[in-house]
Amino acid sequence: MSAHAENLIHDDAPGHEGHGALSENNFLGLPNIKLAMWAFLGSECMFFGSLIGTYFFYHGNSLGGPLPKDVFSIGITSISTFLLLMSSVTMALGVDAMKQQKPLTARTFILLTAALGATFVGFQVFEFHEFYTEKHLALSTSLFGSTFYTMTGFHGTHVTVGVIWLVIMSILITKKKLVPGKEAVNVEVMGLYWHFVDIVWIVIFTFVYLLEFLK
Amino acid sequence: MSHGHEVGTLPHSHKKQYIILGIVLSIVTFIELGIPLMKGSPEIWTAAKELWAPLLIVLSIFKFGAVVGDFMHLRSDFTLYKILFISPLFLAMFSFFAIGSLSVVHFQPFGKGYAITAQDLSDGYVPPTVGGGAEPPWADDKFEAAFVDAQKGGFAKGKETFTTSCANCHRADGGGMPGLGVNLTDVCYKHGGKIAALYTTISKGVSGTAMPAWQTSMDSEKLRQVAYYVHSLKGLNVAGGRDCEGPKE
Numbered sequence: 001m002s003a004h005a006e007n008l009i010h011d012d013a014p015g016h017e018g019h020g021a022l023s024e025n026n027f028l029g030l031p032n033i034k035l036a037m038w039a040f041l042g043s044e045c046m047f048f049g050s051l052i053g054t055y056f057f058y059h060g061n062s063l064g065g066p067l068p069k070d071v072f073s074i075g076i077t078s079i080s081t082f083l084l085l086m087s088s089v090t091m092a093l094g095v096d097a098m099k100q101q102k103p104l105t106a107r108t109f110i111l112l113t114a115a116l117g118a119t120f121v122g123f124q125v126f127e128f129h130e131f132y133t134e135k136h137l138a139l140s141t142s143l144f145g146s147t148f149y150t151m152t153g154f155h156g157t158h159v160t161v162g163v164i165w166l167v168i169m170s171i172l173i174t175k176k177k178l179v180p181g182k183e184a185v186n187v188e189v190m191g192l193y194w195h196f197v198d199i200v201w202i203v204i205f206t207f208v209y210l211l212e213f214l215k
Numbered sequence: 216m217s218h219g220h221e222v223g224t225l226p227h228s229h230k231k232q233y234i235i236l237g238i239v240l241s242i243v244t245f246i247e248l249g250i251p252l253m254k255g256s257p258e259i260w261t262a263a264k265e266l267w268a269p270l271l272i273v274l275s276i277f278k279f280g281a282v283v284g285d286f287m288h289l290r291s292d293f294t295l296y297k298i299l300f301i302s303p304l305f306l307a308m309f310s311f312f313a314i315g316s317l318s319v320v321h322f323q324p325f326g327k328g329y330a331i332t333a334q335d336l337s338d339g340y341v342p343p344t345v346g347g348g349a350e351p352p353w354a355d356d357k358f359e360a361a362f363v364d365a366q367k368g369g370f371a372k373g374k375e376t377f378t379t380s381c382a383n384c385h386r387a388d389g390g391g392m393p394g395l396g397v398n399l400t401d402v403c404y405k406h407g408g409k410i411a412a413l414y415t416t417i418s419k420g421v422s423g424t425a426m427p428a429w430q431t432s433m434d435s436e437k438l439r440q441v442a443y444y445v446h447s448l449k450g451l452n453v454a455g456g457r458d459c460e461g462p463k464e
Contacts, residue, residue, distance in 0.1 A: 030293060038296040042303035049307025053314045078248050085244060089237035092286045096233065099226050195287045199279050206247065206275035213251035214267055
């Protein structure tokens, strides 16, 4: 470990204590924080599974319009889908750079990921605004309105949380509170969360948007 | 699996793989987007009509697998992670399909509008009032046929029925005629103004008066449509209508 090891153990900063403890390995030799993230993502599968399932359960059963076809715009959704997909690439590159002991490169990719994520959220805000004001679709308009906004809204919230997390991590890297080596796992775990948010969108995009356009 | 913590033995970089995978995923996304656009060329579209949806699903499973397997490294990571993630994923898919099959039994999902039945009406179900006033902002020709029938066209048909079967007693605008049908555009109803009550009055008629029982000559759908229409007349108070009869609602 040599000189670098000194850098690793600097958990004296206030509010930073739990950090080192979380990155500790458990009795299996696996980092606790990573194990916890996979368990959390497992539960998230159930969470989004039920939201998407509910959307389909009520699909086509709205008593009033507008209907999905009336509000969806394939152009805007494709752009934001593409951005989110690309953010997964930058995220993976960021995690990779951190493992390669290149924190500044990692930070660049993390910030790029955050920017792509924020743009995605921006598109969603724009979309929701348009649906609400121009297409007259509110949360309480119909089963479609309720299930659609709940599902995509929760996804957007997850993206927003991810963006905040990414920004915080890049600040920590800048302040050298997060250094490569043992703590690279913290970035890796954030990456897991980010990729998960991306795969949820992969499912929503195909099942909610694209299949709608086939009919 | 190698989290090389030692300086000097850095883990192998996956940079190239990530970039290649990113390009592959972009191409897949473009293919996905192209599929709905195929509708533009009807020959290709209809040639493989049944294939498009499964193809989209397969492509999305591929993307899902690529991100989880390679970006998230699950493919080469510890089994415990796999168990933690994949078992709830299957549970989620299972409940998804369970709910899906339930919905087939209870509703008619994927396309058909929810047809309001006589049972719903007698249970006191009150559908949203459409018609009578201004057209709702979303009422344009983009609507699916089933929906149009249930809501907008349903009213048009109800109105049609009203004009042919009811107008000679209740007047074309529903204002009623002296000695014949009562005013249906006020807020007074002898037999109830809720949709369920209207449906019942129209189907069973009012014995001892001129109001016939329409269930002998109309099916439940027609009755439903005309009941909606009558319901939408409530409160219009057309000029020259008959005076209020029965309790106000």
